[in-house]
Amino acid sequence: MRSREQQMPLFWLSLAGFYRRGSCWLLLAGMVVFVWLVPLLTLWQEQPQILQPARSQAAWMYVWLSLFTWIPFQSAALGQRLRTQGLLEFLHARGARVCGLYLQVGLSVVLWFLCLVSMACLFCILFCSPKDPLEAASWLTLVAEYGALLAVVGVPLCALGVALGTRVGEVIGYLLPVCLLFCGLIAASWLGPILVGSESPVVRGAWLLLPHYHLADLTPRLVFKMGALSPSGFRDSAVCLSLQGAALILLGRCLIRIRS
Numbered sequence: 134m135r136s137r138e139q140q141m142p143l144f145w146l147s148l149a150g151f152y153r154r155g156s157c158w159l160l161l162a163g164m165v166v167f168v169w170l171v172p173l174l175t176l177w178q179e180q181p182q183i184l185q186p187a188r189s190q191a192a193w194m195y196v197w198l199s200l201f202t203w204i205p206f207q208s209a210a211l212g213q214r215l216r217t218q219g220l221l222e223f224l225h226a227r228g229a230r231v232c233g234l235y236l237q238v239g240l241s242v243v244l245w246f247l248c249l250v251s252m253a254c255l256f257c258i259l260f261c262s263p264k265d266p267l268e269a270a271s272w273l274t275l276v277a278e279y280g281a282l283l284a285v286v287g288v289p290l291c292a293l294g295v296a297l298g299t300r301v302g303e304v305i306g307y308l309l310p311v312c313l314l315f316c317g318l319i320a321a322s323w324l325g326p327i328l329v330g331s332e333s334p335v336v337r338g339a340w341l342l343l344p345h346y347h348l349a350d351l352t353p354r355l356v357f358k359m360g361a362l363s364p365s366g367f368r369d370s371a372v373c374l375s376l377q378g379a380a381l382i383l384l385g386r387c388l389i390r391i392r393s
Contacts, residue, residue: 141237143215143234143238143241144241148244151245157245161245163195164199167195168191169188172191186358188256188261189356190356192256193253193283193351196250196283197350200314201314204242204291205306205307208294208295208306208307208310209303209307210303210306211238211298212238212299213299215299218393219393234391235292235389238295239288239385242294243287243288247287251280258276268358271360271361272355275361278367279349279352281371282348282367283349285374285375285378286314286346286374286378289377289381289382293310293385293388294306294310295385296385296386297309299391300389313344314344314346316343317345317346317347318346320343321345345373345377349370
């Protein structure tokens with residue numbers, strides 16, 4: 134029976150690299166500091182009731198910020214490093230499939246992103262949950278929905294960053310997922326009323342092609358305690374984001390470069 138290192142050698146090797154460099158631990162520790170200190174900059178002493186929503190907002194804001202910075206940079210840098218060092222080509226020559234190598238490298242970065250999402254969920258549940266049992270149940274559902282949608286957004290971007298890093302280097306491999314995230318999270322909210330209201334089928338088609346990452350941003354619902362999404366609303370958002378994420382993962386599989 135093969136050991137886990139033999140079954141997924143590239144995953145464990147990449148994970149060991151993160152351990153050795155230590156930036157992953159700074160990322161996780163930074164979330165605790167950020168969530169604790171940033172809400173104290175508000176006028177919480179005059180309005181103590183805003184401290185709890187501010188902490189939950191800070192937790193998810195940190196996850197989004199990491200998805201704009203550390204996560205895509207590490208994905209692209211890891212992809213470029215493994216290709217230039219010849220590890221991808223070496224393992225492929227030994228019989229490993231390209232798809233398996235791609236998933237192993239992506240999983241080593243996805244793990245840290247999912248740790249951040251889990252920390253944000255736990256923090257909101259343990260420290261920011263309402264005292265009323267009915268509100269607490271709705272809050273728990275909303276936090277679970279937020280974590281699930283954000284995971285569906287972040288995982289494909291990690292995989293795409295790895296593939297781009299092997300193909301075009303860490304700089305472009307970092308910038309392209311960030312631009313894609315910006316278009317889907319911020320620009321889509323600005324362009325939505327313009328594109329949807331247009332009579333041109335081309336313009337309306339452009340709206341369908343845009344990534345709709347804004348569907349995963351449930352921070353306003355947390356801050357203003359608007360309750361969980363309806364089952365149909367959550368299902369529609371999850372299906373839309375999942376289809377877009379699957380397309381990005383397949384694109385990354387086509388772009389990944391093995392030869393050093």
